[in-house]
Amino acid sequence: MPQPIRSTSYRYPHEILILTGTLLLVFLVIALTATATLCTSVLFIGAFIALATASTRNHHQNLMRAARQVTPQSTPELARLAQYCLERLQPGDVELYVAPSKALNAYTFGLSSPKVVVMYSALFQVMDEDELCFILGHELGHVRLGHTRLNSLIGGMAGIPSPSSATALLTLAFLAWNRACEYSADRAGLLACGKPEKAISALIKLVAGPQALTQKGRELAYRQIDAQDDTLLGSLGEALGSHPMIIRRIEQIRSYAASDAYRRLQV
Numbered sequence: 494m495p496q497p498i499r500s501t502s503y504r505y506p507h508e509i510l511i512l513t514g515t516l517l518l519v520f521l522v523i524a525l526t527a528t529a530t531l532c533t534s535v536l537f538i539g540a541f542i543a544l545a546t547a548s549t550r551n552h553h554q555n556l557m558r559a560a561r562q563v564t565p566q567s568t569p570e571l572a573r574l575a576q577y578c579l580e581r582l583q584p585g586d587v588e589l590y591v592a593p594s595k596a597l598n599a600y601t602f603g604l605s606s607p608k609v610v611v612m613y614s615a616l617f618q619v620m621d622e623d624e625l626c627f628i629l630g631h632e633l634g635h636v637r638l639g640h641t642r643l644n645s646l647i648g649g650m651a652g653i654p655s656p657s658s659a660t661a662l663l664t665l666a667f668l669a670w671n672r673a674c675e676y677s678a679d680r681a682g683l684l685a686c687g688k689p690e691k692a693i694s695a696l697i698k699l700v701a702g703p704q705a706l707t708q709k710g711r712e713l714a715y716r717q718i719d720a721q722d723d724t725l726l727g728s729l730g731e732a733l734g735s736h737p738m739i740i741r742r743i744e745q746i747r748s749y750a751a752s753d754a755y756r757r758l759q760v
Contacts, residue, residue: 634681
């Protein structure tokens, strides 16, 4: 069995650089704009975080009513997989829930412990165990690398009242950091499942759904995904989104899987 990863050296290298740039941009906007004084900015960020905390607590309460918590008694196989990923990535105290939904998605939230990972039930209809391990590892990577807390803080900073041009710039910087976080979390997912081809097939299935259950369907879906970065519209959509194009994520997984840094951790 692979050893626990206590290091965060797998973090995507540009993530910290982009985060630093975003924070410097925030402070520059505060310093240079008359509408965003230091005092009002601090109050705004504090109010945003307080709102995020209350929203998280409410979401957790609603989740417990609608979803099923994963335990060794309720879902032993999934609990076993979750325990493996937790031991592998060392994210701290995390609760896992399965929520009924036809969407192929998973997410994490929480400002305090325990953090929560939610997997939608439709995932279990199209993903095999290795692919589920990648998806779960991806979400646990967000927790381990501090993205769940930082999202609330940086999101609050990006929303500081300021001239429209400055607000747009802060929003774009925040989205760029979000995309870098996705690359980092993909690396965590890859380290959890240990199989680059399964990490890639999981990403394809997230887009294509049941179509990708067959080899022919996966090949067709991949061709469509591969064309995403061929147009200006596709690149613009990525710049305005919180997630990179799937084809870029696949390329990053392949690149990291071939690196010495990955091989050192995959023992």
